[in-house]
Amino acid sequence: MTHWNDADLEKIGTAGELDLRSERADGTLxxxxxxxVVRVGDRLYVRSVKGTDGPWYRGTRSRHEGLVExxxxxxxxAFRDADPGEYADVDAAYRTKYGRYxxxxxxxxxEGARTATLGLEPR
Numbered sequence: 001m002t003h004w005n006d007a008d009l010e011k012i013g014t015a016g017e018l019d020l021r022s023e024r025a026d027g028t029l030x031x032x033x034x035x036x037v038v039r040v041g042d043r044l045y046v047r048s049v050k051g052t053d054g055p056w057y058r059g060t061r062s063r064h065e066g067l068v069e070x071x072x073x074x075x076x077x078a079f080r081d082a083d084p085g086e087y088a089d090v091d092a093a094y095r096t097k098y099g100r101y102x103x104x105x106x107x108x109x110x111e112g113a114r115t116a117t118l119g120l121e122p123r
Contacts, residue, residue: 002122004042011071012120013039018070020046022059022079029067030059036108037070037120038093044120045082045090051112060118068120075122082117090117 004012012018018037021029033056038045048054060066060079068077082090091109098105107113 004044004122008073008075008122009039009042009044011073012037012044012068012075013071015071018046018068020056020066020068022056022066023063024059025062027063030056032069036094036098037068038090038097040086040089040093045086045093046118046120047090047094047108047113048116049107049110049113051110051116054116057116057118065123078121078123080119080121082119084114086119087114087117090114 015037017034019032019034021032023029035046035048035056048057050057052058064079066077066079068075091114094105094108098108
């Protein structure tokens with residue numbers, strides 16, 4: 001597993017939003033989808049508010065690879081399904097970073113969204 005360098009981790013982790021493009025089975029990139037991103041330690045995570053039925057989340061299932069852009073950083077990534085043991089820390093990161101959006105942040109804290117938590121790993 002490749003790790004994020006400190007500069008990219010900081011830039012992406014503090015960015016308000018991230019653009020994610022997943023790869024199709026043939027390797028071409030889908031259209032970008034803008035979403036929230038959080039940092040927990042030396043890892044980055046995204047969630048689908050529509051859970052595993054969300055269109056962009058389903059798009060990550062074909063190759064588990066794609067491209068992200070945030071905070072001036074553009075990187076190819078692998079999408080890793082988060083372990084349920086990581087959910088509480090990711091929940092806390094969302095509450096801390098986006099808690100001021102009280103009516104919206106709750107959507108990424110549902111059980112459905114938790115099951116659609118992906119770790120972003122540079123490749």
